[in-house]
Each structure stands twice: as structure tokens, then as C-alpha cells.
Amino acid sequence: MTTAATPALQRGRQLHPLHVRRATVSRVEPLDGRMRRVTLDLEAGAPPIPWVPLAVGDHVKVAFPHPSTGELILPTVVDDRPRLPEGASRPVTRDYTVRGVEDARPDGSQQVSIDLVVHGTGPASTWANSAGPGDVVGLLGPRGSMTEPSDARRYVLLADETAIPAIGRWLEEAPAGIPLEVVVQVPDASCLVPLPQRDGARITWLMDEMDTTLAQALRDLPPAQGDYVWAAGEAGAMVQVRRAAAELGVGGEALQPSALQVDGYWRRGVAGRDHHEPLES
Structure with a gap:
């Protein structure tokens, strides 16, 4: 009797150029006692976030406004690397899985959804706990996709x-x-x-x-x-x-x-x- 060969089980890799985007909260939905789904509208003309099927770990860095001033300072991209304005402090960032994208916005911009666990009093949880329509964050990446x-x-x-x-x-x-x-x-x-x-x-x-x-x-x-x-x-x-x-x-x-x-x-x-x-x- 012939035994079927064991699958190769290889992951694939795809690189993406770095982009920094501003995005505005359009909707926040509670999924359970600790998780929120935040839907973000990318500003018009922003490069779309890649959507690669079966790249389940694709993630973006979400840059949050300063917790005291509310100011959001984002880097620009120079030679495919982020560069902040001189003297500016790095914003607090956290990685989140790209849960879904929707490209058919009326103004041609993309809509992205991420799910955030709200726990403790860290900057990301504090922001997610009070986030609402109109709030603005930055999105960096993803730099690559692993299928x-x-x-x-x-x-x-x-x-x-x-x-x-x-x-x-x-x-x-x-x-x-x-x-x-x-x-x-x-x-x-x-x-x-x-x-x-x-x-x-x-x-x-x-x-x-x-x-x-x-x-x-x-x-x-x-x-x-x-x-x-x-x-x-x-x-x-x-x-x-x-x-x-x-x-x-x-x-x-x-x-x-x-x-x-x-x-x-x-x-x-x-x-x-x-x-x-x-x-x-």
C-alpha cells in the first residue's frame, strides 16, 4: 500500500513598501466584555493597506495621539524608513491584526477594521475604551505578508x-x-x-x-x-x-x-x- 506524501507546508513571503497613513474612526462595536472592533477610514488618496488571503498574521502599527495633548505626530517615509520631524517624540504604537478591509468607499478611500482588547490603563487600552467616530490615529505598515x-x-x-x-x-x-x-x-x-x-x-x-x-x-x-x-x-x-x-x-x-x-x-x-x-x- 502506498502512503500519501506528507505536505510540504511552506509559508510564503511578500514584502510591501512602508506607508504612513492617517485614519479616522467611523465606528466602534463591542464584541465582548473586553474587545472592541474599530473601523477606520483612511484619508482620501492614502495608499491602500494590502490584503493578502491567508496572511492571517498581517498587522499594522497603530500610532495613538499623545494622551495629554491629543496631538498626533506621525513620521514621514524616507528611503523606506520612518523619520520623525526634528525634536518630535515617537508616538506610542501597538501592533494589531488587520481584521478586514473594504475598498469600495464613496470617496475612493479604504476602510480598515481592527479588533482591540481593552484591559488595564495602558495608552492603547485607554484610547480604545473611549474611542469614537472622528478620532484620528496613524497606521504604519504592514511591511510584509506571510501566507x-x-x-x-x-x-x-x-x-x-x-x-x-x-x-x-x-x-x-x-x-x-x-x-x-x-x-x-x-x-x-x-x-x-x-x-x-x-x-x-x-x-x-x-x-x-x-x-x-x-x-x-x-x-x-x-x-x-x-x-x-x-x-x-x-x-x-x-x-x-x-x-x-x-x-x-x-x-x-x-x-x-x-x-x-x-x-x-x-x-x-x-x-x-x-x-x-x-x-x-
Whole structure:
């Protein structure tokens, strides 16, 4: 009997020129007790934000107005790098997944949606908690898109609350016919977010008080050849997920490195962590 070859499971990379855009809030919708969907209208003539299917981790840097003065100072782009006016302080920025785009605005401008978790009193949460139509922010990037493999036999997706927007994109954009095993951990039941419906997707919600980690959830899933494991969330938890993935094996074969993508979106106790940093940093 011939066994089907294991999929290659390669990610694709596409670079984009850097653009800095001003955007105005047109709508804010509560999704649960802690998450808001903010819809932003790019100013007329602004370069559109790229939309690449299955690039579920595409993100923009949102630049917020100064919390005291309300002034928004944005860099210009010089030689594909951001440059601030002389003497100007860098605005506070945070990375957010591009949840959706709409290009058919009456004035020809693009509309972009991002989902923000509101927690604590940091500059981003404070802004998101009071944001309303007419407020202005800056959007930088994305600098590139990483498309996920389209040839997996099953997607195993693990996320905390901050990666729910990417999970929404997975459910909408994954190729038809490929099953999805989704595990999402949230602080409590008030943080459950409606997710897109999809045939062949099984979604499991974990509550912090259940004392079940995403790493343990991965261990509890029977591995299968052709799995692609994608995980994103708090960096310390993602280290544990990566270790659990290293223990997986099918038919005596370990999970191939290209079949695993783990991203630390944030780290407990660290403000504004760059998610490009190593998980252990």
C-alpha cells in the first residue's frame, strides 16, 4: 500500500513598501466584555493597506495621539524608513491584526477594521475604551505578508484572547475541505467572542480558571500526518506550546519545523513588546 506524501507546508513571503497613513474612526462595536472592533477610514488618496488571503498574521502599527495633548505626530517615509520631524517624540504604537478591509468607499478611500482588547490603563487600552467616530490615529505598515500553507491536511490553531482576530481570519480564509482544530483561551466567559462559522471547524474555549493550558490542549489532541500547528499569544505560554509541539510525532516522525508557527504577541508584565523578538526574550 502506498502512503500519501506528507505536505510540504511552506509559508510564503511578500514584502510591501512602508506607508504612513492617517485614519479616522467611523465606528466602534463591542464584541465582548473586553474587545472592541474599530473601523477606520483612511484619508482620501492614502495608499491602500494590502490584503493578502491567508496572511492571517498581517498587522499594522497603530500610532495613538499623545494622551495629554491629543496631538498626533506621525513620521514621514524616507528611503523606506520612518523619520520623525526634528525634536518630535515617537508616538506610542501597538501592533494589531488587520481584521478586514473594504475598498469600495464613496470617496475612493479604504476602510480598515481592527479588533482591540481593552484591559488595564495602558495608552492603547485607554484610547480604545473611549474611542469614537472622528478620532484620528496613524497606521504604519504592514511591511510584509506571510501566507500560511494551503496544503495542510489539518490546521491545529491555538490562541489566547489577543490572537482571536487572526483566528477569525483563519476560519474565513483557510482552504475549503481542510478541517480546523481551534483552541482559544480567554480569562472568563464574558470574553467569549462570536467567531465565523465554518464546516469542518471544531472550536474549544478554555477559561483560565479551568487550569488547562494551550500546551496541554495540544498534547491532548491526537497528532496526524500533515498537521500544521499555528499558535499565538502570551510569549511565556507560547514557549510551552513550542515545547509541547516538539514532543509530537506521527509514525515515529517528529513534527517537521515547517509545520509549526509560534508567535509571542505579548509578554506578561512587559509593555509594547516587539513580537518579532525571540519567545524567550
